Each structure stands twice: as C-alpha cells, then as structure tokens.
Amino acid sequence: MSHFDIERPIVKLPEQQPEQQIPDEELVWTDEEQERIEERKAKYPDPKSAIMDLLWMAQEKYDYLPPEAIRLCADTLDMDYARAYGVATFYTQYYKEEKGKFVLDVCTCFSCQMMGGYDILHYLEEKLGIHKGETTDDGLFTVEEVECLGCCGSAPMMQVTNGPYVHNLTKDKVDALLDDLKDGNMPPFVSVTLPQDEDEMGGNRRSDVEATETYQTPPRSEAVK
Template identity: 45%
Template sequence: MQPYQNPNLDIAGRDACPVESMGHAVRFSDENQKRFAELLTRYPTKQAAVLPTLWMAQEEFGWCSTEVIEYVAELLDLPPSHVYGVVSFYTMYYRRPMGKYHIQLCTNISCMLMGGETILECLREKLGIGLGETTPDGLISLDEVECLAACDIAPMCQMNDEYHGPFTPESVGQFVDQLRARGK
C-alpha cells in the first residue's frame, strides 16, 4: 500500500495551503469599483458577492494573493479567513502567478479513453514542464483538470476561456507553436 496521502496535497501533489504575497496592496480600478457597486445590488447579502468579486479581482490583478484576499474581505465586511477558505476550495482561483496562456488538459474518463494520456505526454515534452508548472518565460502554464463538459471533442483542453480539441499528438504540438507565436 502506498503511504497515507496527506489530504492537504491536491491531485498533482502540490501543497494546497499557502497563498503567496504580491508584495504590494491592491485596489480596484474606477471601472471595477463601479462594477462592484452594481454587483452588490444583485444579492441580498454582501457575502454572496464573494465569488463574483474574486473573479473581478483575479481578472484585474491576475491571481489571488494574500493582498487580494484581504482587499476582497475588506470590501465585503468579511473575515479574511472566510475569503481564504473560498479561494482554497475552488480550483479556478489561482494562488500563484500564472502564465499568460493557461493550458488545462482534461484527464477525466472520456478524454482519457480517447488518448488524453498521450496528449499529456506530448505537452510535457513540448513545454518542458510538468503539471502545476509554468514555462520559465512565464508564457504557458500547464495543469490537468476534471471533466470540462466537452467530451464530444475529446481529448480536449481549456486554454484561458477557450476550449480546444480534439487533439492528436501532432495537432497539440501545433497548438503550442501557435500560442508561442502569439507570444506575450
């Protein structure tokens, strides 16, 4: 039997707990302050706005650092520990800076049946990084993800908010080349 697996480690073996610091305070742009005020009118409680506010914050600041968590907590009159709990529960709030292009390869059953394992190997080799890592130039991050509700184009991945698939070992290589060509 393999040793007991610490539940604080997620499936990729990353430590699920720490949140990194950006090293500076954050504040919404004027436009996002307006959007935030409008957002509050959609819910009977301030707490209900946690998820959408975090989305806005991640859009503007790139990821959910300790400063972002504290800022969102202050905006919504919540303890930072509550917002931290939310950030750590959901997989789409990033607790570290991400590459400009975030490739999330589906490794659930339908994609795996259609050759997802091979595609993952191709991506690892082509990018020279493993799961949970970002290329040294900061361009591409690679993660695995659970079913994205696109099994008709398996094996597939999500790149930022776009879906791409079905991949072959050749086409996934070309896909990475295209991202590199789009560049910074």
C-alpha cells in the same frame, strides 16, 4: 508510464506565512471598480454572494490571487477570509500563484481519461519540459490537469487561459496550437457540430461562433487495451 513522469518531484506544501506579493498601496479598488462591485453586490440578497465576481475582478486586476488579493475581496464584502479563501481554492479557474501567459488546462476526468486525456497531458509535459502545475522558463506556458470541462463528446480536450476550448486533441493538433500561441494567436471559439442537427442547422446550434468542427468519434487512450 514515461521516464519523465517517474521523476516527477514531490509537490511542496504552500507557505503558512507567504511573503506579500502586492504592495499595500496597490491593494485598492479604483472608482470604476467600486461601481462594478456595487452592481454585482446588488444582484444578490446577501452581498457576500458576490465573492466569486470579486475574485474574478481581482484576478483580472493582478493576474493571479495571492493571499492579500483574496483578503481584499473578503474585506470588501465584510466576510471572513477563510470563506473567501475556500472559494478561491475550490475552483481551478482562480490562479493562486503566477502563471504563464498561456495556461493549458487539460481535462483528465473520466471521459477524457479514457479517450486520451493523460496521453495529451504527458505529451505536453515532455514537449515543454515541465510537469503539471509548472511554468516554462520563458513564462509562456503553464500546464494544468483539471476536472471535467463539460465537453466529453469531443474528448480529449483542453481550455486555454480560461478562454476557448480546443477539441478532439491529437499530438499534431497540440503542436500546431503551441506554434500558434507562440505567435500570439489564441484559438478561435469553435462549436462542435451535433450529428442530430446536421440536416436542419448544419450541426451548429450557436450563432456566435468563429468556427465549427465536425463531430467525430473520440479516440481511445493509448493506455486502454
């Protein structure tokens, strides 16, 4: 364990009565958004089931979900705030506080953990000078530790701002990614080839990818002897 990690501060509990972040006059849906909401509600037998869709819309609208944005979604569907809050806090893809321009979700679930997920997480923390859950002073990067992202075969890996995956991470690959993001360049949608498909499809089952990456045997974590 690094000296940097040992000095990690204690995480504070959230405020019981947080200060409102979004003015009341902005806590409304536009006519276009109302149309989208009605379309989403119509997909379900119970309109309250559209809460995940509405929370996503609110996050796109406000960039994150302070309590008042979650309440707007709950009130729109005539559901209890506690239920909407439970959904918003269950999924890491919903941001309950302001994040950096680029959110780096590093998977540390079992497969990624064994293959170096924590090595990558700690490398990012030390390189950026922040701990998981924190944002760099320039507002550019937020680092998060997340559960399984469903890409165990290309561990260690991360997701960038609820978007593209970055597979088979190494420290050099992290350095290159950070440089690209600083220049405003998001990574492409990459499909990792499957060995069993290489003869028939070049290893790629997708037709909508921007790039492919050849499957490779994942590494072993530095902490695993």
